[in-house]
Amino acid sequence: MLYALYETQRSFMEPFADFALATAKFYSSPTSLLGKSPMAQRIAAGYELAYRLAKDYEKPAFGIPSVEVDGVGVAIHERVEIDKPFCELRRFKRFSDDPATLTKLKGQPVVLVVAPLSGHYATLLRDTVRTMLKDHKVYITDWKNARLVPLSEGAFHLDDYVNYVQEFIRHLQGAYGNCHVVSVCQPTVPVMAAVSLMASRGEPTPLSMTMMGGPIDARRSPTEVNDLAVNRSYEWFENNVIYPVPRKFAGAGRRVYPGFLQYSGFVAMNPDRHATSHYDYFKNLVKGDDASAEAHRRFYDEYNAVLDMDADYYLETIHTVFQEYKLVNGTWDVRSPDGELERVRPQDIRTTALFTVEGELDDISGSGQTHAAHGLCTGLDSTQMRHLEAKGAGHYGIFSGRRWREVVYPQVRQFILDHATPRQPAASSTAPTGAAEPAPAQAETVQTPLLAGVTAAPPALPQRGPRMARKG
Structure with a gap:
């Protein structure tokens, strides 16, 4: 009503x-x-x-017509690579008629950016994508507004999110041999689950995963977001924030968090x-x-542009991530597309390097919540893990704006380059299944200098557009 x-x-x-x-x-x-x-x-x-x-406010466009690579304008063409009921895998294909630039583009790493499904559209990561396009082949998960998805497509669960991520990773592995994964905020948890399940099955896993400002362990430095989830019951959320989509939309009757x-x-x-x-x-x-x-x-x-989330996905995320802490407690079972339940075991990850990024002033994912991933991935050694705390950065500052471009991104780019070749599996870990919270491995930690500016200020004005080359 x-x-x-x-x-x-x-x-x-x-x-x-x-x-x-x-x-x-x-x-x-x-x-x-x-x-x-x-x-x-x-x-x-x-x-x-x-x-x-x-x-x-309707869904904005990414609006990235071109980027500049070493002073040469490179044209960008958006296209949908895979169209799923609740998500599009969107590719930003780059074109150039400069032979040297084209050769360079072909040899750059492939990155899957997993955007949050937590209210805003994937275009919130426009600056993330634009910056990464200079040095990477970039794909992104472009989540659909649930009110536009017909009931005939069925419900969307947290398990489906994990399965989507695995499908997208496998697609890029099939096309390029392997890929790197960057997750921002909410998707750090399902990405960890997706890579863990692939590792447990013995599948090839991404070369690296970069996790930025996400609630891997929401018990650490709890924020207002965490407190709300803890202080309200599952039933409270179901009874107070879940409503059916009105008849005027394609998804009429679907239960959503509007x-x-x-x-x-x-x-x-x-x-x-x-x-x-x-x-x-x-x-x-x-x-x-x-x-x-x-x-x-x-x-x-x-x-101001927001989307509806399917009720099952939203409620399961609240229960799994913010109330039961199933990932860190080792009690999370994910249902595969064929209906089989599989336990999420991050300790089985051995060939995917881990880079975690946190903002010093993040008021959405508190200090230590993302870094907790290091304590779960006990199958990795210290050379495969790194942590960055961006001084003076809030939640949005670690993936958008000046701090992202000048402080965070250079280290993300270097981490991806450092792990651009496949690594042989390390010796088997003896960590017990379902351990409550393994002791953190010793990962390299980097702290960035304090930069001036307001944490949640509107993004800076765009710079002058690059010199365009002819489309190839």
Whole structure:
């Protein structure tokens, strides 16, 4: 009922949003009589702010037409490599007519970026993808809005997420021989499960896995997100945040955690910061600071675009990751596509190097939650593991913005290069099955210098576009 009421309200507000936008244009146009009236700039700014607060935000595009590789413009073509009911494996294929550049591109590592399925679209990792395209062949999991998936496609469980990741890894291994995996936030847990299951079966595993700001062990340095999951029961979540999709959508009747409820939770974590940001946007419009106003629009076009999550997946994630801690307790069984239950054993991973990244100021995945992966992967030695704590970085800063580009990414790139060739399996580990929490292996830890800036500021304006080569 709540979802239907929300959609009714949104439909009611749509003409008012259109009116606000049209009025803002009239008052800001230098050729309009209204634009010459006193206070025109302030009135236009007020109406534009009202428009942005009332408008509906659709899924943004990745919008990466090109990147620059060693001073040469490389064209990017997006295409869907695998289309699953709840996810698309999206490829960013690179083209160049410069022979030396083309040779270099062909020899670069293949990376599967596993994007979060936790409210926002995969386009939240646009800066991650754009940066990595300079040195890698990049694929990404582009999760679909559950309200657009018909009921005939069935439910989507946490087990299905793990199985999707395995299928995508196998696809890249078949195409290229092997690949590297980068997971950001929520997918660190299912990626760990996917690679563990492949290792337990004796399948080839990725050359490396980079885990950034994820809840491997949500008991460590708990945040508001963790506290909410612990202080509320499974039944509370099922009864209070799960609603059927209204009839107007393709997924009508599907039980979901609606995007608008998730967005309310995002804003509630930092209401003062968002209020200040919108007021600053109004002031920038009044004084004609177009660059700052455009940066605000880009940030909130992404931040305000949210998707619905299938109820089974969401509730199972709460139960498995944030309430029962099944991964670190060694009690997580995943159902394979053929219906067989398999125990997740990270200690069986022996040929996939591990790099964990945390932000010093991360208020979503607390300090130590991602680093806990080192204590689970007891089959790896110290040369296969590394940890980075990005000083001064918040949650978004470890995969987007200046800290990501200047501090985190260079080390991710080097780690992938250092483990670009297959490694022979190490000696069998004697770690017992289901160990509560193995002692951490001694991994190399790097701490980055403190950089100036605000943790959750809107992303910086893009740099001047690269010199384009002809498409090949």
